[in-house]
Amino acid sequence: MAYIMLAPVLALLGTFVVWPAIQAVYLSFFDWSFYTDSEFVGWKNFRNVLIDSKFWEAVVRGLQFVIMTVPVSLVLAFLVATLATSVSRRVSTLLKVSIYIPSVISGVIASITFVIIYDYSGGLLNALINIVGAPNQAWLGDPRWALAAIAVPAVWLGLGITTLIMIAAMLDIPESLYEAAELEGADWWQRTRFITIPQMKNVLLFLLVTGFVGSIQQYELPLVMTGGGPNGATELPNLFIFNHFRGDAYVGYSIAAALLLFVVLGSISSVIFRIVNSEKLVD
Secondary structure (H helix, E strand, C coil): HHHHHHHCCCHHHHHHHHHHHHHHHHHHCCEEEEECCCCCCCHHHHHHHCCCCHHHHHHHHHCCCCCHHHHHHHHHHHHHHHHCCCCCCHHHHHHHHHHHHHHHHCCHHHHHHHHCCCCCCCCHHHHHHHHHHCCCCCCCCCCHHHHHHHHHHHHHHHHHHHHHHHHHHCCCCHHHHHHHEECCCCCEEEEEHHHHHHHCHHHHHHHHHHHHHHHHCCCHHHHHHHHCCCCCCCCCHHHHHHHHHCCCECCCHHHHHHHHHHHHHHHHHHHHHHHHHCCCCCC
């Protein structure tokens, strides 16, 4: 019965994930095109990706984007989750609903909204900084600001689900631990440092890894807001691969780049697991 119940999911997984992945590995060894016969080229596509400085620049840019988004998202989510678990149930419900709303908004809609906010002549952000006498800034047109400008909506869109996961983790911590700490005179920071964070270690590790993978693979925001510009300042790895796929008649390079990106992400994720001890604290 278990195999019968799993069969539909396994069929979908095999059809839309496993088999395409096998095909991708196979096609990465060919100069494959929609218009001409494919030609076996061995490791040529992988070699071309490895020596392409633009690919590695996109990867480094993706890591910069991760640094801009993941720590901020984790800290904000932790603070909001702490607040939501310490107020009354009605206020907590209102807070959870409010913080989750961005998670159900389309990334395209959010991108358009923030493009309007960042507009040079009529945007809300420039209107606010004008109040303190600062001049208008080309937030999306200046390479110094463009990547950070995209990081803001990325944090906003992902904050809701991260916060709810942290709230669930906090509610799972035995209340007796906090009561014992209060009897010993521990303040909020001590309770957070010695009880909350250690008990949430596995949840934080999960959010760290998933946040890293999600951020470095961000695609919608740079595509809609800047198209990868200005001067490639926001061309993250997935957008780089897409642009190369769209402009190259032979897609072997794009497939090889996607597979190498998978290796890079897997390697960095394993390093994160190695650095952050994942030994389970709570059954």
